[in-house]
Amino acid sequence: MRLSRYFLPVLKENPAEAQIVSHRYMLRAGMIKQQAAGIYSWLPLGFKVLKRIEQIVHEEQIRAGHIPLLMPTLQPADLWRESGRYDDYGQEMLRIKDRHERDMLFGPTNEEMITDIFRAHVNSYKELPLTLYHIQWKFRDEVRPRFGVMRGREFLMKDGYNFDLTKEDALHAYNRHMVSYLRTYERMGLTAIPMRAASGPIGGDNTHEFLVLASTGESEVFYDAKVPELKLGDRAVDYDNRAEVAAICEEFTTLYARTDETHDEAAFNAIPEERRKVGRGIEVGQIFYFGTKYSESMGATVVTAEGNRVPVEMGSHGIGVSRLLGALIEANHDDKGIIWPEGVTPFHCGIVNLKQGDAGTDAACEGLYKALVAAGLDPLYDDRDERAGAKFATMDLIGLPWRITVGPKGLGKGVVELTSRRTGESVEMSAEDAVARIVEIYAAHR
């Protein structure tokens, strides 16, 4: 993309309403625009990152054997009356009447609807196990939306639901989700720690939340210093291998890591003192096993091999997709702006032309741009007629991890400059080598 033709409305000054760094930078970098309390338009740059995150979530869900579908944002109230949650959910649920005075609601989650789909089409144990998920906009009419996309009323969430014959099968689905989530967050360059959590209104007796450590997090967390060091890495995982998946879960959940809701002072104090950490975390996902809570109330049953009709075992699992943008920025920024991890960056690298209009630098930049595109990459070429300082400031703000700087001095020596946004280090090299280096960097992020 050539910046002169893009839509990137950056702000020089901090908008008054933004209190935390991720919200400020998302507004300043022209990623979002608030339309009402907790409701945002996603401008091109923000939309691009949102789509990249969504893509990673999809890929990892499919890798774990889960099946995508799409359910609507608006739901009929009757489904929720069946489960009893229409009355339980309270003011957070946005209730709407259609022209025929039918009670509708903007879905805050989809347990009822997925159960309805299941019971309409699945009758035999032979069709299990089954895990369906979607990535769809949710609405929860929060009393007090805040922190930009971190606590919006409208938000994009991946929510998945597993249907199994036995509790043992359902617990495997639970474990499978835990591992796939670990992998999902790692691909985005985030360390998200699974912590035993208290079950909320969704219900269930087995649940973990995934928290990204950040000083602006809304939850207080207590953990062993060794926990954030655990990495899944690029080990191959067979998601159908129960023992292997369970072993990974054990690896990641044995050491102490709890939110304030489930904190156990005695267990925490059993950790060597120098490893006891207290901090704050942003919740970016949660997994639940809840058994037959919905299948019983809504009649989602299958016939077993013995010919008995039994309610299915279920769980639900969510990742806050839009919230992840906030969490990513909270975890990756400096005083100049965002620093995107390679896995989610909106553009792979920036090209800064220091002397727009100069035949030599223009031609060199065009050559670089075309070479990068030909290599399958997505560069952002700042071809505006701006001064160097303004171009650098924009690049730093929007946080592209790599920048190629092209100026007359360097070209005189036959070099361009490759700069890391994260370390600030610059290396001079030929344009060809710079392209090769960028290609190499992103080859590791496929």
Added chain:
RNA sequence: CGGAGCGUAGCGCAGCCUGGUAGCGCACCUGCUUCGGGAGCAGGGGGUCGGAGGUUCGAAUCCUCUCGCUCCGACCA
């Protein structure tokens, strides 16, 4: 839902107390100069002061109501 604030140009703000021609910075447009870390000079455009009532000769300013937004707390992916 309790408590506290704020709505004046696209953004950030002053003006309000003490009523009297609506201002500043950034951004935007034109010209000239400049050009490796958010340039300088000159000129220019843009606002029914959130909305509705009221007081007054006169309201951004005072009064009443209302809508919107933000922050602290309780609640939540």
